[in-house]
Amino acid sequence: xxxxxxxxxxxxxxxxxxxxxxxxxxxxxxxxxxxxxxxxxxxxxxxxxxxxxxxxxxxxxxxxxxxxxxxxxxxxxxxxxxxxxxxxxxxxxxxxxxxxxxxxxxxxxxxxxxxxxxxxxxxxxxxxxxxxxxxxxxxxxxxxxxxxxxxxxxxxxxxxxxxxxxxxxxxxxxxxxxxxxxxxxxxxxxxxxxxxxxxxxxxxxxxxxxxxxxxxxxxxxxxxxxxxxxxxxxxxxxxxxxxxxxxxxxxxxxxxxxxxxxxxxxxxxxxxxxxxxxxxxxxxxxxxxxxxxxxxxxxxxxxxxxxxxxxxxxxxxxxxxxxxxxxxxxxxxxxxxxxxxx
Ligand code: NAD
Ligand code: UFG
Numbered sequence: 001x002x003x004x005x006x007x008x009x010x011x012x013x014x015x016x017x018x019x020x021x022x023x024x025x026x027x028x029x030x031x032x033x034x035x036x037x038x039x040x041x042x043x044x045x046x047x048x049x050x051x052x053x054x055x056x057x058x059x060x061x062x063x064x065x066x067x068x069x070x071x072x073x074x075x076x077x078x079x080x081x082x083x084x085x086x087x088x089x090x091x092x093x094x095x096x097x098x099x100x101x102x103x104x105x106x107x108x109x110x111x112x113x114x115x116x117x118x119x120x121x122x123x124x125x126x127x128x129x130x131x132x133x134x135x136x137x138x139x140x141x142x143x144x145x146x147x148x149x150x151x152x153x154x155x156x157x158x159x160x161x162x163x164x165x166x167x168x169x170x171x172x173x174x175x176x177x178x179x180x181x182x183x184x185x186x187x188x189x190x191x192x193x194x195x196x197x198x199x200x201x202x203x204x205x206x207x208x209x210x211x212x213x214x215x216x217x218x219x220x221x222x223x224x225x226x227x228x229x230x231x232x233x234x235x236x237x238x239x240x241x242x243x244x245x246x247x248x249x250x251x252x253x254x255x256x257x258x259x260x261x262x263x264x265x266x267x268x269x270x271x272x273x274x275x276x277x278x279x280x281x282x283x284x285x286x287x288x289x290x291x292x293x294x295x296x297x298x299x300x301x302x303x304x305x306x307x308x309x310x311x312x313x314x315x316x317x318x319x320x321x322x323x324x325x326x327x328x329x330x331x332x333x334x335x336x337x338x339x340x341x342x
Pocket of ligand 1: 012017036038039040086088089090109130
């Protein structure tokens with residue numbers, strides 16, 4: 001006998017940066033949700049704030065997706081209609097030094113999740129993939145049909161999980177969405193939730209914000225000799241709120257009876273250089289971001305941006321936020337929460 005007969009969504013990794021923003025969109029769209037998270041890179045406080053922002057409640061299970069027992073327990077308690085799967089380790093550099101940890105957490109965790117989903121006859125999943133699956137793209141903008149490859153263990157986990165998800169679709173009852181994120185940035189406009197890196201940030205926007213705050217001395221701009229507009233790396237930055245809205249659309253697409261596997265690029269379709277980002281951040285927030293040009297970072301590509309046409313057409317989804325919104329919202333979150341959630 002189930003404790004809850006009403007249909008729920010299971011959101012793995014829902015306490016994290018993108019997952020917490022997604023919880024808001026799913027709650028506002030009327031879904032009942034259960035979050036499972038082991039808080040290895042997040043804080044439960046994010047979920048308290050999600051409930052404050054939405055004035056709706058969610059259920060939280062402190063647990064690891066590698067733990068089959070806990071998965072079986074929650075799948076027996078709840079009537080899940082689908083899983084939105086964010087849980088995973090995501091630091092590219094760390095994955096090079098700890099590949100087995102990444103394979104275990106991301107791949108084995110997903111295998112356990114899929115196994116329990118199958119046993120429970122829950123065959124709908126929206127998976128957080130990444131533009132990293134395109135390796136070093138030969139052409140731009142990147143389309144979903146481009147060849148895929150891995151340049152580091154983190155990327156390999158995304159490739160392998162994508163392939164596993166494709167293979168399970170031999171069973172025609174599975175409905176799978178692969179969402180390939182470009183560079184998610186920004187924060188909810190309330191300033192209550194945002195990205196809260198545990199250590200020194202790897203990604204550009206959290207680093208820029210912490211330099212602006214004075215927590216870090218200066219930004220290292222990794223190379224100004226790329227064949228780009230000003231020599232610095234170009235990326236497709238997408239506001240996290242636009243990004244998570246596509247998850248609701250992807251679930252609706254699967255719910256409309258579209259079985260099998262579907263991949264969508266989630267990006268704006270336009271690239272900005274590191275110096276353009278720094279300039280916009282300084283100008284809009286009226287704050288200085290001291291920086292120095294340093295050597296290129298190993299593994300970086302010069303330019304990367306999406307062709308989001310497939311997502312625009314099939315999901316009936318467009319990004320709405322501007323680069324300005326991304327800069328202002330990132331800074332609001334950082335200023336209001338100088339030590340993150342702690
Ligand atoms: P995040 O670290 O903030 O969120 C991941 C969440 O998963 C965290 O709350 C963490 O505690 C949880 N988690 C990790 N392993 C777990 C496990 N075994 N069991 C239960 N919970 C676990 O990262 P994010 O930026 O929100 O990323 C979410 C997803 O999107 C990840 O799969 C990531 O690889 C993917 N992604 C992120 C980016 C990005 O730039 N942020 C880009 C492309 C793809
Ligand atoms: N950069 C700097 N200084 C920094 C940090 C970044 O100059 O301190 C530059 C990078 O060289 C790059 C750009 O800012 O040109 C963006 O770098 P990020 O680290 O923010 O993002 P990446 O594009 O390198 O990586 C992101 C995700 C990965 C994902 C990859 C491919 O973090 O998980 O996109 O989609 F694999």
